[in-house]
Amino acid sequence: MSLKVRCMTVKKRIFSLVILTVAVLLLAGCGHAHSWNMPTCTEPAVCRSCGEEGGKPLGHQWNPATCLAPSTCIFCGMTQGEKTTHTWVPATCTTPETCAHCNLIVGEALGHHLTAANYQHPALCQVCNEYVGAPLVPDFDNYNIANFMRPGVEYTYRTQTERGYSTTEGRTQVTRYETLLGNDTLFERTGYVWHIVTLTTEFSDSAYIQLGARPEPFVTDYYAIALCEETIQKDFDSYWEYEANVEGDSAHIYIEQEASLDVGYGGVATMTLTYYVHAPEGYDGVVVGLKNSAVNLKDSTFGEEYRKEDFVLFRLTGK
Numbered sequence: 001m002s003l004k005v006r007c008m009t010v011k012k013r014i015f016s017l018v019i020l021t022v023a024v025l026l027l028a029g030c031g032h033a034h035s036w037n038m039p040t041c042t043e044p045a046v047c048r049s050c051g052e053e054g055g056k057p058l059g060h061q062w063n064p065a066t067c068l069a070p071s072t073c074i075f076c077g078m079t080q081g082e083k084t085t086h087t088w089v090p091a092t093c094t095t096p097e098t099c100a101h102c103n104l105i106v107g108e109a110l111g112h113h114l115t116a117a118n119y120q121h122p123a124l125c126q127v128c129n130e131y132v133g134a135p136l137v138p139d140f141d142n143y144n145i146a147n148f149m150r151p152g153v154e155y156t157y158r159t160q161t162e163r164g165y166s167t168t169e170g171r172t173q174v175t176r177y178e179t180l181l182g183n184d185t186l187f188e189r190t191g192y193v194w195h196i197v198t199l200t201t202e203f204s205d206s207a208y209i210q211l212g213a214r215p216e217p218f219v220t221d222y223y224a225i226a227l228c229e230e231t232i233q234k235d236f237d238s239y240w241e242y243e244a245n246v247e248g249d250s251a252h253i254y255i256e257q258e259a260s261l262d263v264g265y266g267g268v269a270t271m272t273l274t275y276y277v278h279a280p281e282g283y284d285g286v287v288v289g290l291k292n293s294a295v296n297l298k299d300s301t302f303g304e305e306y307r308k309e310d311f312v313l314f315r316l317t318g319k
């Protein structure tokens with residue numbers, strides 16, 4: 001019933017009783033703007049002037065019970081029932097079993113189940129699939145060998161003269177570097193690529209012109225020098241093979257070699273040495289170049305004996 005209709009009904013009754021003073025009072029009551037109290041969970045809004053009730057109580061809004069508190073009304077704070085037991089979130093590799101509400105901890109984290117780190121990747125957890133720690137440190141970093149040739153830049157290459165009595169100094173540079181999957185002469189194998197690296201070296205000093213040169217091709221591995229040296233097989237005239245450690249597994253690296261020497265005017269000679277390297281796709285550890293033939297590595301490893309001026313090296317990019 002609207003307030004206006006209700007007031008009319010009341011007026012009729014009052015006139016019939018002819019109690020004017022009461023009628024005046026009631027008329028005043030029905031003419032005011034209600035001033036409502038806020039409703040609560042259990043009480044409706046009530047007019048502060050006339051006591052009339054408006055609408056319904058809000059009703060409680062219950063939060064679920066947790067281990068910290070029973071089910072609780074978000075408006076009035078009233079509770080009902082009991083606290084629950086803890087809500088356990090299972091332990092993981094790095095966190096113990098923990099209550100989602102009160103953060104109570106039970107026991108310990110499970111710990112990762114790690115594979116061994118390798119040169120390409122840190123140790124991998126077989127449970128949570130996260131990498132932990134760092135990859136193995138490459139031997140070249142351990143031995144602080146960092147002066148790789150950049151294609152198109154000329155470097156000094158020092159080696160023995162032909163009979164080994166003295167030293168000649170040539171100038172060498174990487175004049176070609178490309179990768180391909182295979183072609184008519186380079187066989188294709190799934191997961192492998194060929195890298196073609198040509199080193200062009202010019203000898204023109206008087207030592208060379210009088211005594212010739214004894215250049216020496218050189219192959220090693222950026223990551224695992226000792227493994228390379230233990231497994232390498234070589235025939236300086238045609239090929240090299242060695243085992244590399246790729247993703248923790250042994251991977252076969254095969255390298256063909258092609259060399260030619262052009263002697264030009266005044267005895268100036270140009271040596272062209274091309275390496276055809278067959279390596280797993282993406283592997284960037286193969287290092288090819290030239291070594292001073294006066295350096296004998298037989299009784300020690302390359303890394304320990306390395307002297308910058310005795311090697312010119314190029315590291316394959318793996319792309």
Ligand SMILES: [Zn+2]
Pocket residue numbers: 032033034035047048049050051052
């Ligand atoms: Zn009122």
Ligand SMILES: [Zn+2]
Pocket residue numbers: 041059060061073074075076077078
């Ligand atoms: Zn409530």
Ligand SMILES: [Zn+2]
Pocket residue numbers: 067068085086087099100101102103104
């Ligand atoms: Zn809890």
Ligand SMILES: [Zn+2]
Pocket residue numbers: 093094111112113125126127128129130
């Ligand atoms: Zn883990």
